[in-house]
Amino acid sequence: MQAVWNGRCVSEATLTSRVNAARRAVGDTGKDQRIIRTVSRRGFRFIGEVRERIGRAQNFGPVGLLATPDAPVKQQIRFCRTADGVSLAFSAVGNGPPLVKTANWLNHLEFDWQSPVWSPFFTRLAARHRLIRYDERGTGLSDRDVPNFSFEAFVQDLETVVETLSLNRFALFGVSQGAPIAIAYATRHPDRVSRLVLCGGFAQGWRKRGNAREVARAEASIVLIREGWGQDNPAASQMFTSLIIPDATREEAQWLNDLERQSASPETAIRLIRVIGDIDVIDLLPQLSVPVLLLHSRGDARVPFEHGLKLAQAIPNARLVPLEGKNHLILSHEPAFPRFVEEICGFLDEDETASLQWLKRPLI
Numbered sequence: 134m135q136a137v138w139n140g141r142c143v144s145e146a147t148l149t150s151r152v153n154a155a156r157r158a159v160g161d162t163g164k165d166q167r168i169i170r171t172v173s174r175r176g177f178r179f180i181g182e183v184r185e186r187i188g189r190a191q192n193f194g195p196v197g198l199l200a201t202p203d204a205p206v207k208q209q210i211r212f213c214r215t216a217d218g219v220s221l222a223f224s225a226v227g228n229g230p231p232l233v234k235t236a237n238w239l240n241h242l243e244f245d246w247q248s249p250v251w252s253p254f255f256t257r258l259a260a261r262h263r264l265i266r267y268d269e270r271g272t273g274l275s276d277r278d279v280p281n282f283s284f285e286a287f288v289q290d291l292e293t294v295v296e297t298l299s300l301n302r303f304a305l306f307g308v309s310q311g312a313p314i315a316i317a318y319a320t321r322h323p324d325r326v327s328r329l330v331l332c333g334g335f336a337q338g339w340r341k342r343g344n345a346r347e348v349a350r351a352e353a354s355i356v357l358i359r360e361g362w363g364q365d366n367p368a369a370s371q372m373f374t375s376l377i378i379p380d381a382t383r384e385e386a387q388w389l390n391d392l393e394r395q396s397a398s399p400e401t402a403i404r405l406i407r408v409i410g411d412i413d414v415i416d417l418l419p420q421l422s423v424p425v426l427l428l429h430s431r432g433d434a435r436v437p438f439e440h441g442l443k444l445a446q447a448i449p450n451a452r453l454v455p456l457e458g459k460n461h462l463i464l465s466h467e468p469a470f471p472r473f474v475e476e477i478c479g480f481l482d483e484d485e486t487a488s489l490q491w492l493k494r495p496l497i
Contacts, residue, residue, distance in 0.1 A: 152177055154471065210242055210274065213297040215290055217281055222274035223267035223294050227259035231303035232481065235291055235311035235318075236269035238405055239396040243274070248388045250378065253465035257474055262304075262481065267294045271401040282404045284412050288317045295325070304328040304481050309335075309436060309461065312444075313414040320420045329425045330477055333433055333461050335440040336418060336447070340410035342440075351410060355403050362399035376435045377461045385464060418447035425451040426480045428473060432459035 152169065155161075159181070161168040168181040208224040215221060224242050245251040245266070258264045268275040270290055271282065291314060295303075305326050307315030312334025319326040339351045357372060374381070374389045381389070397405070425448050429441030438455070445453035454476050456469040463473045 151468070208242070208246055211297075213293055215270070215286075215293045217286070219270045219279055219281075219290070220276045221267055221270065221290055221293060223265065223297070225298070226255070226264045227262050229262040230481075231265060231298075231300055232258060232262040233265045233291070233295065233300070233303050233305050235305065235307040235314045236267055236272075236287070237307070237309045237311040238269075238409065239272055239393055239402070240266070240268045241273035241392060241396040242266060242268055244392055244395055248392070249382075249385050250388055250462055250464060253470075254463070254474070257478070261478060265294070265298065265300075265303075267291075268396075269405075271405070272397045277398065277401065279401075282401075282408050284313070284317075284408060287314050287408075288321075291315075291318050292322075301325065302327050304330065306330045306332075306477075307334060308332045310409050310412070313412050316414045316417055316421065319423055320417045323422045326423050328481060328483075329421070329423050330428070330480065331425065331441075331444065332428045332463070332473075333430065333436050333441070334427065334444055335436050336413070336415045336444060337440075338408075338410040338412035341413045348410075351406060355406060358399050358402050358406075362394070362402060378464060379434060379459045380467060381460070381464060382466070415447070418444065419449065421448050421450070423450070424480075426476065427451055427453045428456055428463075428476060429453070430456045430458045430460055430463070430469070433461050434459060435461035 156169050159168045166180075168179065170178045170180045172178050208226040210222055210224045212220050212222055222242055224246075246255060255264060255266075267290070270286065271277055271279045302325055305315045305319060305328070307313075307330070309332075312331040313336060315329060315331065316334075316336070319329050339347045354372065371386075371390060373393060374386050378385060378389060393402070427441055427445050427448075429436075429438050431438050433441075441453060441455075445451050454472070456463065456473060458467050458469045460467060463470055
């Protein structure tokens with residue numbers, strides 16, 4: 134337990150549940166232990182035959198959703214220029230239907246792709262779709278010295294990437310701050326967006342929500358960034374990590390700490406937080422005309438669950454999937470991850486006829 138879970142508190146019941154899930158995934162059972170064997174008073178042992186397969190195969194496993202490609206895919210990083218002269222880095226991975234992920238607070242195309250936080254999820258999406266991502270202006274591999282930081286500029290950056298790739302119709306995926314960006318784009322270009330997936334999203338930024346506690350916390354975070362961002366003092370980065378992925382392993386938490394320093398300067402991080410605070414797309418929600426899937430952790434400390442619930446109540450044709458957990462970004466080792474992937478992949482795979490039936494499903 135100590136070696137595998139890195140000191141995290143994991144109950145015996147949870148361990149048993151995960152082992153049973155692993156057995157189902159490989160077609161094994163507790164009685165017929167062909168792949169995973171129970172070793173009395175010791176634990177579990179993987180006894181399946183392992184062979185190396187050359188080349189990439191589209192093998193999605195028994196459930197068709199959770200398995201990863203047999204060989205890792207490589208992303209191709211390119212650049213485009215916005216109307217106000219900012220160079221944006223973007224990448225495309227995979228060969229399926231296009232899926233565009235909007236930028237969120239602090240991205241880095243290379244660092245994210247290699248990370249234990251994003252990589253497991255990106256790999257699964259890229260196995261089924263042409264996954265398109267880009268670094269927000271001022272962050273990652275995009276231009277760092279940027280005069281204009283505004284919500285309108287964020288939406289125009291997304292428009293620039295889409296136009297550069299000549300995408301006529303595609304699914305759109307927004308996480309956290311990326312959710313209102315996706316909402317704004319989908320209302321402006323309803324003919325291009327086939328489906329909308331929003332995870333940990335919100336319609337109003339921390340200043341617009343009118344919650345004194347959230348405002349005080351955001352202002353305190355700005356002071357902490359100004360004093361300690363990018364230095365050996367880990368307090369600044371650790372504060373955000375503890376809010377974004379409180380149930381992370383040590384490796385995951387360290388990666389997010391490093392990302393915060395790698396992706397942006399202290400000045401940029403502060404400017405981004407201030408812009409996020411003034412976001413308000415509440416009036417756009419009733420205008421959305423595409424099917425929308427909302428996913429939100431019940432215990433999300435970064436963006437409380439109530440904000441996901443408000444989106445579901447205001448958006449026509451929206452379905453809310455509550456996820457059990459505290460993490461703002463869903464991690465591959467937590468119990469909610471399989472459902473997170475299944476819901477997204479199943480939603481994106483539905484054809485136009487099936488979507489009419491999907492809209493009649495009851496909200497959760």
